[in-house]
Amino acid sequence: MAINRNFELLLHDNQLKVTNPRLSVLKLIADQEAATSQPMLEKVLGKEVDRVTLYRILKTFEEKGILHKIIDLNGTANYAICSSDCTAHNHRDEHFHFNCSNCHKVYCMDDFHLPAIAMPPGFTAATLSLAITGICNHCNQ
Amino acid sequence: MAINRNFELLLHDNQLKVTNPRLSVLKLIADQEAATSQPMLEKVLGKEVDRVTLYRILKTFEEKGILHKIIDLNGTANYAICSSDCTAHNHRDEHFHFNCSNCHKVYCMDDFHLPAIAMPPGFTAATLSLAITGICNHCNQ
DNA sequence: TCTCAAAATGCAATATAATTGCATTTACAA
DNA sequence: TTGTAAATGCAATTATATTGCATTTTGAGA
Numbered sequence: 001m002a003i004n005r006n007f008e009l010l011l012h013d014n015q016l017k018v019t020n021p022r023l024s025v026l027k028l029i030a031d032q033e034a035a036t037s038q039p040m041l042e043k044v045l046g047k048e049v050d051r052v053t054l055y056r057i058l059k060t061f062e063e064k065g066i067l068h069k070i071i072d073l074n075g076t077a078n079y080a081i082c083s084s085d086c087t088a089h090n091h092r093d094e095h096f097h098f099n100c101s102n103c104h105k106v107y108c109m110d111d112f113h114l115p116a117i118a119m120p121p122g123f124t125a126a127t128l129s130l131a132i133t134g135i136c137n138h139c140n141q
Numbered sequence: 142m143a144i145n146r147n148f149e150l151l152l153h154d155n156q157l158k159v160t161n162p163r164l165s166v167l168k169l170i171a172d173q174e175a176a177t178s179q180p181m182l183e184k185v186l187g188k189e190v191d192r193v194t195l196y197r198i199l200k201t202f203e204e205k206g207i208l209h210k211i212i213d214l215n216g217t218a219n220y221a222i223c224s225s226d227c228t229a230h231n232h233r234d235e236h237f238h239f240n241c242s243n244c245h246k247v248y249c250m251d252d253f254h255l256p257a258i259a260m261p262p263g264f265t266a267a268t269l270s271l272a273i274t275g276i277c278n279h280c281n282q
Numbered sequence: 283t284c285t286c287a288a289a290a291t292g293c294a295a296t297a298t299a300a301t302t303g304c305a306t307t308t309a310c311a312a
Numbered sequence: 313t314t315g316t317a318a319a320t321g322c323a324a325t326t327a328t329a330t331t332g333c334a335t336t337t338t339g340a341g342a
Contacts, residue, residue, distance in 0.1 A: 117271070
């Protein structure tokens with residue numbers, strides 16, 4: 001399967017071994033239009049991947065810059081595939097996230113960039129994260 | 142004490158009874174320059190206020206629009222006194238929050254307002270929340 | 283293809299955090 | 313002063329996250 005090959009390459013590139021649990025996690029997250037919540041991952045993968053393994057996979061993926069962890073406004077962790085310019089040492093996360101208050105999905109709005117914000121004196125900004133709540137395009141129609 | 146009188150009025154105005162645990166929570170949060178994290182509240186109030194009571198107080202305060210709950214980028218809940226134009230039915234929260242990556246404090250930047258953001262088609266925004274990580278003015282010097 | 287060490291997994295146990303139920307206490311209106 | 317609804321605090325439960333370790337698996341090298 002072509003898409004699996006890509007995941008294998010992705011794992012290889014990050015010095016990670018190719019295992020079924022890891023492929024399952026990547027496949028599931030990549031299939032979603034929105035970021036996938038940790039509870040959802042647990043629920044869907046519950047049968048085939050151990051809870052603890054899932055925690056560890058998400059942790060290493062995040063450390064390697066493969067996945068992107070987004071804490072939504074309820075404090076729930078959500079994961080999305082990092083855009084290609086993310087690496088372990090340089091997370092690009094200046095775009096914003098949209099939390100649908102109806103279906104609770106988290107959308108990464110990669111294409112929309114944030115305007116510059118003036119900081120108060122003494123404060124230096126490193127990363128920006130804009131979360132917007134509202135109704136998504138599916139729930140709106 | 143003048144400041145306690147204000148808290149009593151605040152509670153009265155919201156049809157809440159004046160109790161020691163509630164006053165302790167309000168006092169502690171009002172004393173902080175930054176928003177106060179739930180773990181910190183637990184730690185400081187642990188002796189005088191039961192854990193469960195603290196949960197319930199924070200919940201009702203948030204529902205009444207007295208406190209403002211901010212989930213930081215680690216998923217930890219932080220609480221700040223709402224500005225006066227917050228009510229139970231109309232939370233004003235268009236300002237942004239600054240997470241210091243050194244001392245982990247969360248600052249509410251009430252005075253800085255967000256520029257308008259254009260939404261993709263089909264998405265309707267209800268609330269905005271901009272979180273910025275960086276170094277705060279205290280840790281910078 | 284086979285071998286083997288390092289890596290990854292899965293289970294059990296533990297730790298931490300949040301929620302629920304209920305009996306007791308307290309605030310405050312009448 | 314009294315009665316009642318609200319609030320508290322304890323115990324028990326549930327949910328969530330972490331740690332330790334034995335077993336399995338991957339994949340580089342023989």
